[in-house]
Amino acid sequence: MLCAALNLNNMRKFFILFAVVSVVGMMAFSGCDFETRTYTVSFDANGGEGQMSSQIFDEGVEEALSANTFTRDGYGFTGWNTMQDSTGTAYTDKQRIKVTSDMTLYAQWIADSILHPSDTTGITFTVTFDANGGTGTMQPQTFTKDVVQALTMNAFTRENYSFYCWDTVPDGEGLYIDGQEITVNSDMTLYAKWTEDTPDPVNVIVTFNANGGTGTMQPQTFQSGVRQELTANAFTRNGYSFVKWTTAADGSGLFYYDEQDIVIYESITLYAQWRSNGGTQDEGELNGHAYVDLGLPSGLKWATCNVGATVPEGYGEPVAWGETASKYSYFWDNYQYSNYSYDQLTKYCNVSYYGNNGYVDNLTTLESVDDAATSRWGAGWRTPTRNEMDELFDNCTHVAVTQGGVAGYKFTGPNGNSIFLPANGYRHLETVVESNACYYWTSSLNTANEPYMAYCLVVGSENSYANVSYRYRGLLVRAVCNPTK
Numbered sequence: 001m002l003c004a005a006l007n008l009n010n011m012r013k014f015f016i017l018f019a020v021v022s023v024v025g026m027m028a029f030s031g032c033d034f035e036t037r038t039y040t041v042s043f044d045a046n047g048g049e050g051q052m053s054s055q056i057f058d059e060g061v062e063e064a065l066s067a068n069t070f071t072r073d074g075y076g077f078t079g080w081n082t083m084q085d086s087t088g089t090a091y092t093d094k095q096r097i098k099v100t101s102d103m104t105l106y107a108q109w110i111a112d113s114i115l116h117p118s119d120t121t122g123i124t125f126t127v128t129f130d131a132n133g134g135t136g137t138m139q140p141q142t143f144t145k146d147v148v149q150a151l152t153m154n155a156f157t158r159e160n161y162s163f164y165c166w167d168t169v170p171d172g173e174g175l176y177i178d179g180q181e182i183t184v185n186s187d188m189t190l191y192a193k194w195t196e197d198t199p200d201p202v203n204v205i206v207t208f209n210a211n212g213g214t215g216t217m218q219p220q221t222f223q224s225g226v227r228q229e230l231t232a233n234a235f236t237r238n239g240y241s242f243v244k245w246t247t248a249a250d251g252s253g254l255f256y257y258d259e260q261d262i263v264i265y266e267s268i269t270l271y272a273q274w275r276s277n278g279g280t281q282d283e284g285e286l287n288g289h290a291y292v293d294l295g296l297p298s299g300l301k302w303a304t305c306n307v308g309a310t311v312p313e314g315y316g317e318p319v320a321w322g323e324t325a326s327k328y329s330y331f332w333d334n335y336q337y338s339n340y341s342y343d344q345l346t347k348y349c350n351v352s353y354y355g356n357n358g359y360v361d362n363l364t365t366l367e368s369v370d371d372a373a374t375s376r377w378g379a380g381w382r383t384p385t386r387n388e389m390d391e392l393f394d395n396c397t398h399v400a401v402t403q404g405g406v407a408g409y410k411f412t413g414p415n416g417n418s419i420f421l422p423a424n425g426y427r428h429l430e431t432v433v434e435s436n437a438c439y440y441w442t443s444s445l446n447t448a449n450e451p452y453m454a455y456c457l458v459v460g461s462e463n464s465y466a467n468v469s470y471r472y473r474g475l476l477v478r479a480v481c482n483p484t485k
Helices: 002-029 372-377 386-395
Strands: 038-044 055-058 075-081 103-111 124-130 141-144 161-167 188-196 203-209 220-223 240-246 268-276 284-286 289-293 301-303 397-403 406-412 418-422 426-428 431-433 438-445 453-459 467-470
Touching: 386 438, 386 453, 397 418, 418 438
Parallel strands: 038 103, 124 188, 203 268
Antiparallel strands: 038 055, 075 103, 124 141, 161 188, 203 220, 240 268, 284 289, 289 301, 397 406, 406 418, 426 431, 438 453, 453 467
16 A cells, blocks of 8 residues: 555656646747737838838837928928838828838928928929921920019021011910010920011002092002002092992902002902992081080090091091000000000009009090090090990990991991991901901909900901900091080
8 A cells, every 4th residue: 555655646747747748848939929029011102202211110019200301392292101002001101100010101292382382482384385287396485483584585487487476375366476575384285386478569550430420540650568558539420429349340359448548469449438428417517527426325436437447438547545646566575555465554554463564544544545446536536435435335236237338337326317327356466367247345344353355346247346456456546525515
């Protein structure tokens, strides 16, 4: 029995010793399981420049991200993201985070002009030049925001054409002259605008035909392509008044008024056109020019002819708004009250942005010295205001008619009297535009923050009043008066 008890105790000691040795051995062979895991965070400039070392994070330990040292010209750093396109997890600079796996953080950027919108210093824009049918090359030009700079002089050429200006659209009427000083606030393309050269002049003959009248007129010699004034009509016809010249005896074809400046390229015959003197609505004259009472509420009297004309069918002479004389070409570069551009006005300006060096005078109605009607016909005559043109349009009926071979519109007043407004469009450069429509100036400036325009009457197949036109354009003038009875 004693031996059995000793053996049992010995076995217990053996098993205890075996268990202790096993545990110690397992700890010895698996000791790595007790070391801390680490993860690597890499930094990507994502379009920027510079170098940043990777950062090691211990698992489960919160630590601040390294401060950004990347830079990018013209951009500001806004933070980090786990995706290049900012669609992943975002972190701020030096944010404290815990990391559970290796990862790359991409720098995120925003343009300085967006980040600091009030800071425009050094912002530049590019002006690209397009030959628009011409040939040659011109380098793009860099402009600094809000800094006045002269446009590069045109270097394009076009056979049989001459360069005259730039525009932001290929078919525009022209915005900038060559070398003009401008400010640029966005990238843009400027298209060259061209005028066709006239051929070398040769002598051509204009022959005059009385067409039912009497008298003689000598043929007149012109040089082809050269502007010249027609000889004054010397024919007469009993009971008739001379209206105009046409290239066909029946009044069709091309037409010209008496002593008009014209350009021709071949010999032509001009036929006198006549209007019967029977029946007149003229109620009086002022300074030798007839007027008619249309029965308007204001009692205003309207001239029976355009300024520069002697008969109702005569077109008269177009003028730019605020100028008193007709001219060969109409554009900003020869407009009396601008410094070569629509935003460099020198008179009649109520918005400083459009004034020359911020000029403002707040004049909104033509002064008599700048009124073609007053200047040409004397005191008492003037160009109607917008309200007076509204009165004509609102209180009269108007219908398209042909009178004396001339197309236009007849305005009939409440009392049955009427006036005829010949349609002859407006002048841009040397071109007549929309010749089948009436374009007539008022004396009123467009006060809707666009003082480079003035109000005008427009009547045509697609338009009816309530319109404005660029001040440099050549429009006709129908004068008004308030004669003392």
